[in-house]
Amino acid sequence: xxxxxxxVLLNRCVGFSFVDEADDDESSSSxxxxxSMMGGTNKPPFFxxxxxxxxxxxxxxxxxxxxxxxxxxxxxxxxxxxxxHRGSLSSTPLVxxxxxxxxxxxxxxxxxxxSSLCGCYLVYDAVASADRLSTVPPAxxxxxxxxxxxxxxxxxxCHQPGPSSSAAYLLAELATSAQRKFPDPDDGVLFLWRxxxxxxxxxxxxxxxxxxxxxxxxxxxxxxxxxxxxxPGGCLCWVDLLRGIVVCTNPWGPEDPELRFIPxxxxxxxxxxxxxxxxxxAEEDRSAACVDGRIKFVAMVGVLAGWNAHQFxxxxxxxxxxxxxxxxxxxxxxxxxxxxxxxxxxxxRQYTPVCPVLSAREDGVVYAIVNDIEERTIYRGRxxxxxxxxxxxxxxxxxxxxxxxxxxxxxxxxPPERLMQMMPRLLSIDFCASSLHGGAKDRQREVEAxxxxxxxxxxxx
Numbered sequence: 001x002x003x004x005x006x007x008v009l010l011n012r013c014v015g016f017s018f019v020d021e022a023d024d025d026e027s028s029s030s031x032x033x034x035x036s037m038m039g040g041t042n043k044p045p046f047f048x049x050x051x052x053x054x055x056x057x058x059x060x061x062x063x064x065x066x067x068x069x070x071x072x073x074x075x076x077x078x079x080x081x082x083x084x085h086r087g088s089l090s091s092t093p094l095v096x097x098x099x100x101x102x103x104x105x106x107x108x109x110x111x112x113x114x115s116s117l118c119g120c121y122l123v124y125d126a127v128a129s130a131d132r133l134s135t136v137p138p139a140x141x142x143x144x145x146x147x148x149x150x151x152x153x154x155x156x157x158c159h160q161p162g163p164s165s166s167a168a169y170l171l172a173e174l175a176t177s178a179q180r181k182f183p184d185p186d187d188g189v190l191f192l193w194r195x196x197x198x199x200x201x202x203x204x205x206x207x208x209x210x211x212x213x214x215x216x217x218x219x220x221x222x223x224x225x226x227x228x229x230x231x232p233g234g235c236l237c238w239v240d241l242l243r244g245i246v247v248c249t250n251p252w253g254p255e256d257p258e259l260r261f262i263p264x265x266x267x268x269x270x271x272x273x274x275x276x277x278x279x280x281x282a283e284e285d286r287s288a289a290c291v292d293g294r295i296k297f298v299a300m301v302g303v304l305a306g307w308n309a310h311q312f313x314x315x316x317x318x319x320x321x322x323x324x325x326x327x328x329x330x331x332x333x334x335x336x337x338x339x340x341x342x343x344x345x346x347x348x349r350q351y352t353p354v355c356p357v358l359s360a361r362e363d364g365v366v367y368a369i370v371n372d373i374e375e376r377t378i379y380r381g382r383x384x385x386x387x388x389x390x391x392x393x394x395x396x397x398x399x400x401x402x403x404x405x406x407x408x409x410x411x412x413x414x415p416p417e418r419l420m421q422m423m424p425r426l427l428s429i430d431f432c433a434s435s436l437h438g439g440a441k442d443r444q445r446e447v448e449a450x451x452x453x454x455x456x457x458x459x460x461x
Contacts, residue, residue, distance in 0.1 A: 005055040007361040008068050008075040014093035014105055015078040016111040017064040018086055054118050057088055058107040059135050063124060071359065072367055072397040072411040074424065075104065078431040085452040096153035098429045099230050101126035102169055103153045111140050112148035113175040121171065126431050128167035139173050139191035140203050146175040146189060150225030154236045161163040168196035170252055172236050176210065185210045189448055190257055211261035214246060219272050221279045232293045232321065241282035242271040247323060265326040268299045280304060284423055289358040298356045298366050309352050316366065316402050330364065330402030342407035346396060348372055353398065364403040371422050392419055
């Protein structure tokens with residue numbers, strides 16, 4: 001599997017490519033064990049066997065030879081799986097986080113601390129091992145005694161990979177006590193995995209003091225990490241898109257890790273639990289990322305506040321280097337976006353773009369989804385059914401330059417295969433060789449690749 005050359009807009013849901021190939025005895029027995037012990041209503045006779053069989057099956061997977069589309073097209077990372085394992089797959093793997101060519105995937109039924117332990121982390125390194133995956137076991141004591149804070153894994157590449165340096169990385173999970181709705185400040189646990197630890201890597205557990213805003217927030221939802229990433233200076237960030245950001249500095253070292261809370265920008269207030277008794281899916285109108293060494297936030301302001309759609313404003317902010325405050329750096333009123341020539345040529349109604357994502361490579365560029373949906377009244381004989389049915393006609397991804405208030409790219413507009421993909425969980429990932437090595441030749445290759453076209457550019461992986 002050859003390495004990707006640039007950045008991609010990745011669907012966090014991992015796909016499978018089933019192939020007919022002769023399995024060795026170990027792979028076949030692993031698949032059979034998972035099927036027999038996890039299928040149906042039968043419970044596994046003992047847990048270690050289930051875990052070992054699941055991990056063995058996951059370890060047999062490999063990155064599929066595929067073509068990843070460059071933004072604004074949506075790419076899917078796929079795993080090559082033997083056809084004999086089809087019945088053993090209990091859930092869809094999810095990309096947990098990424099950093100400089102590294103992908104960390106939740107595999108099996110494991111989705112971080114507090115979830116089922118029948119699975120593990122799958123780590124893909126586009127530089128060091130582009131043709132295979134490595135496995136990392138679940139964090140210790142990560143069962144019913146503690147809770148993760150959401151999709152909370154963070155990966156940080158520790159060294160710039162190259163001929164004379166290792167491709168080591170730090171994997172982290174932040175968890176709290178499962179004893180109460182709002183945890184005690186001293187109930188925080190930071191799990192750390194250093195891939196180059198000698199003689200063999202092992203999880204390290206560090207007790208941490210949680211910020212007060214995470215532990216107690218009247219009329220707010222429990223802190224839940226919607227996205228996570230490594231930030232400037234090697235800090236680790238867990239983002240609740242409805243509340244704010246927990247930043248961890250000095251995660252690995254002789255000194256204790258320090259956690260602090262960064263509230264949302266002033267123009268994007270936290271969501272009240274009174275207004276939303278059930279936690280809304282924040283990724284539909286907000287996201288955050290580290291772009292060019294700076295933490296940035298984007299939101300379609302007005303959606304959760306209940307404004308009229310004509311008042312919505314796509315807005316971006318940048319956090320100051322000392323993490324002391326936000327600076328608004330882009331505002332694109334939705335009415336102005338609808339009025340652009342690029343939007344009008346799509347011949348669409350005035351839809352609200354959803355799932356905005358900050359480009360990992362292009363500072364000031366935001367990608368968003370525009371769904372073209374038609375509602376049809378359901379007729380039954382002479383009676384009109386009060387319900388309606390939805391016809392998913394097409395889905396566009398538009399690239400928006402927030403500095404010039406201009407649509408700079410548009411995807412091909414093909415409808416997704418399933419209705420549930422109307423609101424995909426997206427992640428902008430930087431695979432560019434120049435960001436991994438910093439070499440002038442790699443930067444030149446990136447520039448040449450960008451000249452292929454404005455959309456639908458393909459990356460061989």
